[in-house]
Amino acid sequence: MNIVLFGPPGAGKGTQAALLKERLGLAHFSTGEEFRRHIANNTVLGQQIRGIVESGALVPDEIVLAVVRAALEAEDYRRGCIFDGFPRTLQQAHALDELLAQLGRTVDAVVTIEVPEDELVRRMLSRGRSDDTEAVIRERLRVYREQTAPVLEYYARQGKLHTVDGNAPIEDVYSSLAELIIPLTATS
Ligand code: AMP
Numbered sequence: 001m002n003i004v005l006f007g008p009p010g011a012g013k014g015t016q017a018a019l020l021k022e023r024l025g026l027a028h029f030s031t032g033e034e035f036r037r038h039i040a041n042n043t044v045l046g047q048q049i050r051g052i053v054e055s056g057a058l059v060p061d062e063i064v065l066a067v068v069r070a071a072l073e074a075e076d077y078r079r080g081c082i083f084d085g086f087p088r089t090l091q092q093a094h095a096l097d098e099l100l101a102q103l104g105r106t107v108d109a110v111v112t113i114e115v116p117e118d119e120l121v122r123r124m125l126s127r128g129r130s131d132d133t134e135a136v137i138r139e140r141l142r143v144y145r146e147q148t149a150p151v152l153e154y155y156a157r158q159g160k161l162h163t164v165d166g167n168a169p170i171e172d173v174y175s176s177l178a179e180l181i182i183p184l185t186a187t188s
């Protein structure tokens with residue numbers, strides 16, 4: 001079972017993925033967390049991407065795909081994964097399909113968490129991450145609309161796209177997600 005949690009920055013993907021992974025017994029892979037770890041540890045990769053992440057732009061696809069490829073080779077990911085914050089471009093979505101196909105697997109479901117933009121800004125300002133200043137938040141939302149939102153159409157055409165209202169308390173969003181996803185895992 002491979003699930004993509006989709007949605008704009010601040011929608012709650014990371015929070016919900018952490019809750020769902022327990023319930024579903026799947027691994028959780030967040031490209032954003034992976035990048036923040038590299039930046040905090042000042043690795044070669046971290047040094048390469050720090051400025052990009054801090055500006056709110058997207059890390060180049062080749063770098064993103066290298067970390068995803070490495071993750072999928074790890075034992076933890078054999079039983080399936082919840083992807084959080086990936087794919088964010090059409091090229092990444094195509095590449096994910098190819099990577100999974102090589103393992104005889106596919107993206108089973110994509111769930112997008114919808115939240116109005118003023119609420120996203122409010123939430124991001126309150127979480128206080130170093131890339132969460134107002135100017136950077138605006139840039140990340142612009143990048144989402146321009147580069148990431150088109151990926152929704154790609155999954156919608158394949159009949160894999162589901163939508164959940166994310167403008168609600170964490171427990172309620174979790175219930176909606178679980179109600180949607182648990183029946184899918186039972187049939188796969
Ligand atoms: P996130 O924690 O998902 O909001 O990601 C934080 C930052 O990491 C983003 O603003 C991007 O700079 C970078 N990032 C995370 N995931 C991706 C991705 N799939 N493609 C490109 N850049 C990414």
